[in-house]
Amino acid sequence: MFTSALCPFKFLLRTGVTRREFLKISIIAVTLFGSSGGCSLKKGIHEEATGPLPDIDIGGIIRPPGALPEREFRAKCISCGVCVNVCHVMKYDAIQIMGTGDIKSFGTPYIKDMRDFPCGLCMECPRHCPTGALRKIEKEKVAMGQALIDFGLCFGWNGDVCLSCSKACPLGAKVFDFYNSEWGNQPFINEDCVGCGLCVKYCPLGGSAVKVVTKNKYSEIRSWYLDEFRRLRELSQDERYAIVYSRNMPEITARGRLVEREYR
Numbered sequence: 001m002f003t004s005a006l007c008p009f010k011f012l013l014r015t016g017v018t019r020r021e022f023l024k025i026s027i028i029a030v031t032l033f034g035s036s037g038g039c040s041l042k043k044g045i046h047e048e049a050t051g052p053l054p055d056i057d058i059g060g061i062i063r064p065p066g067a068l069p070e071r072e073f074r075a076k077c078i079s080c081g082v083c084v085n086v087c088h089v090m091k092y093d094a095i096q097i098m099g100t101g102d103i104k105s106f107g108t109p110y111i112k113d114m115r116d117f118p119c120g121l122c123m124e125c126p127r128h129c130p131t132g133a134l135r136k137i138e139k140e141k142v143a144m145g146q147a148l149i150d151f152g153l154c155f156g157w158n159g160d161v162c163l164s165c166s167k168a169c170p171l172g173a174k175v176f177d178f179y180n181s182e183w184g185n186q187p188f189i190n191e192d193c194v195g196c197g198l199c200v201k202y203c204p205l206g207g208s209a210v211k212v213v214t215k216n217k218y219s220e221i222r223s224w225y226l227d228e229f230r231r232l233r234e235l236s237q238d239e240r241y242a243i244v245y246s247r248n249m250p251e252i253t254a255r256g257r258l259v260e261r262e263y264r
Contacts, residue, residue: 053150053211060214061102062111062195064095065119065142066126066134076133079107083125083134092120094197111144114197115208119144121170121196140171145195146218148225149187151232152248153209153255156186159244163187165199165210168263179233183240188229202263206255 064083067073079097087095096112098105111119121142126134147165155162166176166187175193179186189199189210200210213221235243 053148060145060217061098061105062114062145062197062212062214064109064111064125064134065121065123065139065144065194065196066129066137067144068133068135073133074105074108076131077108078131078133080130081109082128082130083109086124086128090120090122090124092122093117094119095125111197114200114212116201118197118201120198121194139194140174140192142194142196143215144197145193145212145214146191147189147193147195147197147199147210147212148218149189150209150211151229152243153205153252154187154203155205155209155252155257156184157232158248158252159183161185162204162262164202164204164261164263165189168198168202170196170198182237202261204258204261205252206258 061070063070063073064087068076081097084095084097087093094111094114094117095109098108098110100106109125111117121139123136123139126136129135149157149165151157161184163185166172166178169175171192171194175189177188177190179188195212195215197212200208200212203210218225232240
């Protein structure tokens with residue numbers, strides 16, 4: 001499996017050290033050896049494969065539920081702020097007004113911070129939109145975006161037990177699939193996701209292990225994301241163990257677990 005007989009992680013797995021000791025030594029070893037020296041994995045899983053997702057949220061604005069396609073939405077939206085007020089009255093405060101950072105979208109509503117203020121899918125903003133820029137649809141047909149789990153940071157994919165994201169999802173079993181293995185009951189968000197962001201908020205990892213991207217952005221990265229998902233599931237136990245404890249766990253530990261974020 002390893003290209004070097006001196007791989008420190010392979011040695012440590014056989015020495016009987018405790019999980020805590022192994023984690024501490026792993027962090028030091030990663031710092032010393034880096035991703036290119038001492039320990040290499042088989043081609044097919046590489047440094048970026050199951051690590052943190054790149055900044056794939058850049059390049060798309062998450063609009064409120066029921067928004068028309070982007071060009072039509074901007075044409076019809078009159079920046080009245082009614083949706084913002086409605087969202088505040090409903091105590092979600094998810095909708096904010098776009099500033100001057102994007103001139104084309106200046107003054108239009110968007111979902112700014114899903115970590116703290118996701119959409120609750122109350123569907124009141126489309127009902128009160130005076131121009132139809134937000135159309136009235138069922139919440140199951142909302143297409144705000146696609147939530148993606150970062151498998152390198154998700155507790156459920158790294159040997160812990162956590163179902164907070166699936167419990168928080170208003171569509172539940174329709175959106176979440178689970179893959180059981182020796183690593184636990186691992187969640188996967190399928191393409192029935194509407195992109196409300198409640199899973200982002202209730203992920204207990206510091207900073208969240210879930211991102212929501214626009215549907216257009218998802219279409220660009222879909223093949224890559226699904227390929228990496230399949231590769232992860234095909235890893236041998238030794239390969240998976242090495243990735244989890246040499247790279248994922250140090251990052252997860254650094255971010256911490258926020259108990260108050262868990263959906264109970």
